[in-house]
Each structure stands twice: as C-alpha cells, then as structure tokens.
Amino acid sequence: MAEKRVSTPRPTDAELAILRVLWQRGPSTVRDVHQVLSRSHGSGYTTVLKLLQIMTEKRLVVRDEAQRAHVYAARESERRTQRQLLGDLVDRAFGGSSAKLVLHALSERPASEEELRGIRALLDQLEKGEAL
Amino acid sequence: MAEKRVSTPRPTDAELAILRVLWQRGPSTVRDVHQVLSRSHGSGYTTVLKLLQIMTEKRLVVRDEAQRAHVYAARESERRTQRQLLGDLVDRAFGGSSAKLVLHALSERPASEEELRGIRALLDQLEKGEAL
DNA sequence: CCCGCGCTACGAAGATCTTCGTTGATTCTA
DNA sequence: TAGAATCAACGAAGATCTTCGTAGCGCGGG
Numbered sequence: 548m549a550e551k552r553v554s555t556p557r558p559t560d561a562e563l564a565i566l567r568v569l570w571q572r573g574p575s576t577v578r579d580v581h582q583v584l585s586r587s588h589g590s591g592y593t594t595v596l597k598l599l600q601i602m603t604e605k606r607l608v609v610r611d612e613a614q615r616a617h618v619y620a621a622r623e624s625e626r627r628t629q630r631q632l633l634g635d636l637v638d639r640a641f642g643g644s645s646a647k648l649v650l651h652a653l654s655e656r657p658a659s660e661e662e663l664r665g666i667r668a669l670l671d672q673l674e675k676g677e678a679l
Numbered sequence: 680m681a682e683k684r685v686s687t688p689r690p691t692d693a694e695l696a697i698l699r700v701l702w703q704r705g706p707s708t709v710r711d712v713h714q715v716l717s718r719s720h721g722s723g724y725t726t727v728l729k730l731l732q733i734m735t736e737k738r739l740v741v742r743d744e745a746q747r748a749h750v751y752a753a754r755e756s757e758r759r760t761q762r763q764l765l766g767d768l769v770d771r772a773f774g775g776s777s778a779k780l781v782l783h784a785l786s787e788r789p790a791s792e793e794e795l796r797g798i799r800a801l802l803d804q805l806e807k808g809e810a811l
Numbered sequence: 812c813c814c815g816c817g818c819t820a821c822g823a824a825g826a827t828c829t830t831c832g833t834t835g836a837t838t839c840t841a
Numbered sequence: 842t843a844g845a846a847t848c849a850a851c852g853a854a855g856a857t858c859t860t861c862g863t864a865g866c867g868c869g870g871g
Contacts (some may be wrong), residue, residue, distance in 0.1 A: 561829065563771050566860070577848080594830055601828090614839065615848065632772050639695050640764050691858065708820080726860055728819070733858090747867075787830065 555606050555623060557635060562602055564588060566594065566621050566628065571607065574620040687755060688736050689767060694734055696720065697727065698760065701740065704791050706752040 550580045558566055569575055581595040585624075597617050602608045611618040637645050690698055701707055713727040723741045731751050743750040759801075769777050778779045 558829065567772075567774075587818095590829090591831060592848095593832075593850095597830080597851090600850080612849095617849075629772050632768060636764060636768055639692065639788060640699075640761050643700075693859065722859090723861060725819095725862075728823095732820080735870095797868080 556606055557632070558628070561590075561598055562607060565598055565602065566607065567626075569619060570625040574611070574618045576616040576618055578616065580619070623677040656675075689764065690734075690760070693722075693730055694739060697730055697734065698739065698757075699749060701753040704755040706743070706750045708748045708750055710748065712751070761808055 563582055564584060568580045570584070572579060576608045577592065577599060580599070581590070582590050584590055584595060599608060599610075603610050603619070606622055608619045609622050611620070623631075633645075637643055696716060697712055700712050704711060704715070708732060709724065709728045712731070713722070713724050716722055716727060723736055731740060731742075734744050736741075738754055740751045741747070741754050743752070755763075
C-alpha cells in the first residue's frame with residue numbers, strides 16, 4: 548500500500564523557479580511560465596510542461612483543466628513556502644538557531660535603510676513579547 | 680575536456696549531515712562519523728565511506744591518508760558553508776532580499792533576549808555604514 | 812606463519828531530477 | 842474543410858544522489 552504524502556515535499560531548484568513565476572504572475576498556462584523562464588533559464592516548453600505535471604502529482608501546484616490550455620497555480624503561498632525552506636535550512640545547517648541564521652544573512656548581504664527599520668520594528672515587537 | 684570546478688558545490692542533505700559531524704568532532708575517521716550518524720541516521724558504514732570519497736572528489740572535505748584509517752576534515756568552515764547555503768536560498772526563494780529572509784526567520788522561530796541584542800548590535804553597525 | 816578483522820576501493824542498483832522528442836488530439840485559419 | 846498551429850501526455854535518456862555488496866589489502870594475534 549502506498550503511503551499518502553501528508554505535506555508537500557520540498558520543491559527542487561527547477562520547481563522553485565516555476566513557483567516563483569506562478570507567485571509573481573498568478574495562475575498561468577504552461578506557455579506563460581515557459582516564456583518567463585526561457586529568458587533566464589533557456590528551458591524548453593515540454594520541460595516546463597513535464598515539471599508542472601509532476602508538481603501537480605506532488606501537489607505543489609493545482610491545475611485548472613477547464614480550458615484546453617490548463618491553468619496552473621501555486622498551492623502554497625510564497626510566504627508559507629519560504630518559511631518551510633527556511634525551517635529546513637535552519638534544521639539542516641544551523642542546528643535550529645534562527646538567530647544565528649539572521650546574523651549570517653545580514654552580514655552577508657546588506658539591506659536597505661527601510662528594510663533595517665522593518666527589522667528593528669519586528670525586534671521591538673518580539674521584545675515586548677508580542678505574538679505574531 | 681572536463682571542466683574544473685572553481686568553487687565547492689552545494690552539499691546535498693546527506694553530505695551536510697556528514698559535514699556537521701566533522702565540524703562538531705573535528706577531523707574524524709569514517710568509523711567516527713559512522714558511529715555518530717548511525718544513531719540518528721541508520722546509514723551503513725560503506726555508505727558513509729562512499730559519501731566521504733565523493734565529497735573528497737568534490738573537495739568538500741580533505742583526506743589525510745597517513746594512517747591506514749584515513750582522516751577526513753571539512754574543507755570549508757561551518758560559518759562559510761552556512762553563508763553559502765543562505766546566499767543560495769536568498770537567491771532561489773527570496774528574490775535576493777536578505778531582509779525579507781530575516782523577517783521570516785525571526786517571526787518563525789523566536790530568539791532569546793541575548794540573541795536579539797546581538798542582532799540589534801549588528802543593525803547598529805550596518806547603519807553606521809561599517810563594512811563587515 | 813596464517814587467519815581473521817578492519818579498512819579502502821569499486822561498481823552497480825534503485826531513486827529522483829531534469830531534459831526533451833514524439834505522438835495524438837484539439838483548435839484555428841486560409 | 843484541409844492543413845497548420847497549439848497543446849497535453851507519455852516515455853525515455855542522462856545526470857546526480859544514496860545505498861550497499863563484494864573484493865582485495867595489510868596488520869596483528871594465535
């Protein structure tokens with residue numbers, strides 16, 4: 548008897564590239580996604596199609612077959628997926644400490660003034676013990 | 680003609696598990712690594728050996744063959760590897776914005792008072808325009 | 812001296828990922 | 842309406858990852 552996947556698996560690199568297009572454009576056809584990706588990626592049409600078919604099986608995306616050109620949409624929000632990926636990385640490489648990760652991230656890639664203000668605001672909230 | 684890898688590739692999950700043992704224990708034999716991993720992982724001895732051999736080819740680790748039981752050590756520091764993994768994730772999933780990642784990380788997993796102070800200190804430095 | 816144990820090396824199998832060619836069906840158009 | 846364009850489906854190939862069985866070597870104990 549086959550196991551039933553309880554949660555969506557971690558998207559691979561190619562799958563994440565597709566998800567980013569879907570998050571950015573909203574529900575899209577294979578052609579839509581392919582045209583965006585072909586610029587940066589150079590991947591063929593049927594490659595994108597196959598990926599989307601597999602992602603449908605994996606339940607990373609949902610497919611609307613009402614029209615001849617099926618319309619795909621990301622199943623999980625960008626935000627939620629980012630959190631999952633972060634959680635994975637924290638566990639796999641940072642021993643579970645998100646603060647360590649934050650320090651690395653900030654020292655690696657400078658953020659803008661405005662972004663830093665946003666982080667300070669969040670710190671303030673956290674120190675007040677407020678839940679998010 | 681084969682291309683010469685200019686930088687070490689991104690470690691896979693299994694490879695990262697081994698690297699974490701090496702970072703924690705320092706230079707170790709296959710047996711050492713295997714004993715640590717077999718508790719949590721259940722992986723066989725020759726599996727760990729094979730991984731370490733491949734990681735040697737990929738230059739993720741260095742091997743000292745002076746003794747009959749070779750001694751392996753991580754080639755890149757834990758810190759540097761963590762930065763690379765973070766940079767990858769920022770590019771692949773966060774559109775290059777490390778600030779977005781920080782916000783997610785902090786709101787996902789609360790940090791301690793002391794850790795928050797560390798982050799504030801770093802923010803101060805960044806706002807003064809100091810390089811790191 | 813010789814056997815067995817610990818160790819490396821090798822190769823192969825199975826899984827997953829990524830790619831794309833081909834086929835056949837549907838829709839458009841001249 | 843016939844041919845062209847568009848599309849989903851399928852399968853297969855090649856790459857990488859992970860696993861482990863087996864072979865072969867050297868060392869140490871009996």
